[in-house]
Amino acid sequence: MTKDQWGALQDQISKAVGHNNYKTWIEPLRFVGTSADGIVSLQAPTNFFSNYVSQNYGDLLLQHVSRASHDVRKLDIKVASALAETEVAAPQPKPARAAPPSGRDNLPGAPLDGRFTFDTFVVGKPNELAHAAAKRVAEGGPVSFNPLFLYGGVGLGKTHLMHAIAWELTQRNPHLAVLYLSAEQFMYRFVQALRERKMMDFKEMFRSVDVLMVDDVQFIAGKDSTQEEFFHTFNALVDQNKQIIISADRAPDEIKDLENRIRSRLQSGLVVDLHPTDYELRLGILQTKVEGYRAMHPDLHIDDGVLEFLAHRISTNVRVLEGALTRLFAFASLVGKPINMDLVQDSLADVLRASERKVSIDEIQRKVAEHYNIRLSDMIGPKRVRNFARPRQVAMYLCKQLTSRSLPEIGRRFGGRDHTTVMHGVRRIEELRQQDGQIDEDVEMLRRALEA
Numbered sequence: 001m002t003k004d005q006w007g008a009l010q011d012q013i014s015k016a017v018g019h020n021n022y023k024t025w026i027e028p029l030r031f032v033g034t035s036a037d038g039i040v041s042l043q044a045p046t047n048f049f050s051n052y053v054s055q056n057y058g059d060l061l062l063q064h065v066s067r068a069s070h071d072v073r074k075l076d077i078k079v080a081s082a083l084a085e086t087e088v089a090a091p092q093p094k095p096a097r098a099a100p101p102s103g104r105d106n107l108p109g110a111p112l113d114g115r116f117t118f119d120t121f122v123v124g125k126p127n128e129l130a131h132a133a134a135k136r137v138a139e140g141g142p143v144s145f146n147p148l149f150l151y152g153g154v155g156l157g158k159t160h161l162m163h164a165i166a167w168e169l170t171q172r173n174p175h176l177a178v179l180y181l182s183a184e185q186f187m188y189r190f191v192q193a194l195r196e197r198k199m200m201d202f203k204e205m206f207r208s209v210d211v212l213m214v215d216d217v218q219f220i221a222g223k224d225s226t227q228e229e230f231f232h233t234f235n236a237l238v239d240q241n242k243q244i245i246i247s248a249d250r251a252p253d254e255i256k257d258l259e260n261r262i263r264s265r266l267q268s269g270l271v272v273d274l275h276p277t278d279y280e281l282r283l284g285i286l287q288t289k290v291e292g293y294r295a296m297h298p299d300l301h302i303d304d305g306v307l308e309f310l311a312h313r314i315s316t317n318v319r320v321l322e323g324a325l326t327r328l329f330a331f332a333s334l335v336g337k338p339i340n341m342d343l344v345q346d347s348l349a350d351v352l353r354a355s356e357r358k359v360s361i362d363e364i365q366r367k368v369a370e371h372y373n374i375r376l377s378d379m380i381g382p383k384r385v386r387n388f389a390r391p392r393q394v395a396m397y398l399c400k401q402l403t404s405r406s407l408p409e410i411g412r413r414f415g416g417r418d419h420t421t422v423m424h425g426v427r428r429i430e431e432l433r434q435q436d437g438q439i440d441e442d443v444e445m446l447r448r449a450l451e452a
């Protein structure tokens with residue numbers, strides 16, 4: 001059987017299974033090839049999908065296919081990763097992004113990114129707990145915490161960890177029905193099922209998975225009927241002791257417009273957060289990426305200090321960090337130059353400008369008050385006792401160093417003080433940093449914390 005023959009069969013199959021079923025289950029299948037011994041391989045987007053199609057449409061598809069081409073004796077419907085592994089000679093790490101099959105909008109789950117595995121996830125202090133919890137769930141033993149709730153800011157690796165869990169689970173047990181999708185896709189499927197009066201199918205499908213992974217769950221906040229359906233799906237799966245993994249950009253109790261019963265369900269398992277990256281983790285990620293790149297481009301040269309500079313300067317999120325490195329590689333190969341600081345400045349000027357840390361005066365005041373264990377109102381207020389005056393000067397000093405605010409503006413934000421008072425405070429801390437090791441250490445620590 002050839003791809004064209006498969007294509008020519010589509011009308012017949014659509015008539016046989018009905019238009020909607022065809023759109024949902026058959027159209028997304030991708031024809032991969034026919035082996036010498038008559039096995040036709042079709043690619044499905046998820047394990048669940050391939051199981052469902054094999055069970056419900058396997059015989060019918062085989063009938064059609066073998067009628068069209070007599071050399072066929074069997075159909076093999078697998079997920080992209082499993083097929084790619086048999087097709088690609090050296091699948092380490094996983095093959096590149098599993099291509100979204102056509103008709104993707106009809107799929108129950110989202111394709112997994114082949115790059116997001118545990119092998120490529122760099123572990124450091126800020127993410128070690130989340131990584132350990134993800135690893136535990138990926139082992140697929142008895143369900144010990146349900147759900148696993150992962151949260152953290154933009155680009156800190158939530159999706160990466162979720163995909164890594166899905167890859168590992170399906171690798172350990174290819175028969176496991178693992179469904180990964182974003183909360184937005186969940187809503188989309190739900191609305192579609194309502195519109196097409198297929199709620200039974202929807203419920204059956206979601207309740208028959210072994211592992212449900214929903215990314216960016218904050219999306220369903222404020223969407224009442226989607227929340228309701230999510231709640232029922234969630235309960236049905238927990239009752240069957242099926243593992244649920246959820247991610248969000250913030251903790252359950254910080255997601256506004258989420259029903260309380262859902263909030264408490266989300267909190268009922270293990271809630272772990274991915275902290276903002278620190279310098280060491282960023283450097284580790286850069287080094288790992290460079291190693292990967294060097295495996296394909298052995299003559300790559302990067303000057304000492306370049307990665308350290310990037311790890312120091314780009315502290316927003318890992319996605320930006322990766323983007324910067326990719327841009328550097330591209331520039332270096334285009335102009336045929338080694339990667340050094342000049343190239344960094346030329347090619348990344350905009351990224352570096354955008355990632356200049358913008359610490360706010362509020363943040364500084366809060367952090368400093370916290371550090372010296374005084375109330376914010378005392379730091380800003382009129383009292384001049386040393387216990388308040390010194391932290392106040394430290395905060396003023398940091399405002400001068402870390403923000404682009406003028407002295408009068410800083411003065412205004414410290415209870416309407418004059419700019420000369422701010423100037424005096426800044427000078428005093430400069431002097432003290434030379435004389436008093438403790439102050440110097442405090443200021444340095446605060447600066448790092450604020451810039452992290």
Ligand SMILES: Nc1ncnc2c1ncn2[C@@H]1O[C@H](COP(=O)(O)OP(=O)(O)OP(=O)(O)O)[C@@H](O)[C@H]1O
Binds near residue numbers: 123152153156
């Ligand atoms: N610890 C890490 N090791 C290696 N790569 C990482 C790590 N953390 C994040 N990344 C990479 O950074 C990019 C962004 O990560 P990811 O998409 O998982 O973030 P996210 O937390 O889901 O973000 P968003 O909130 O935007 O959905 C990905 O390319 C991912 O591989």
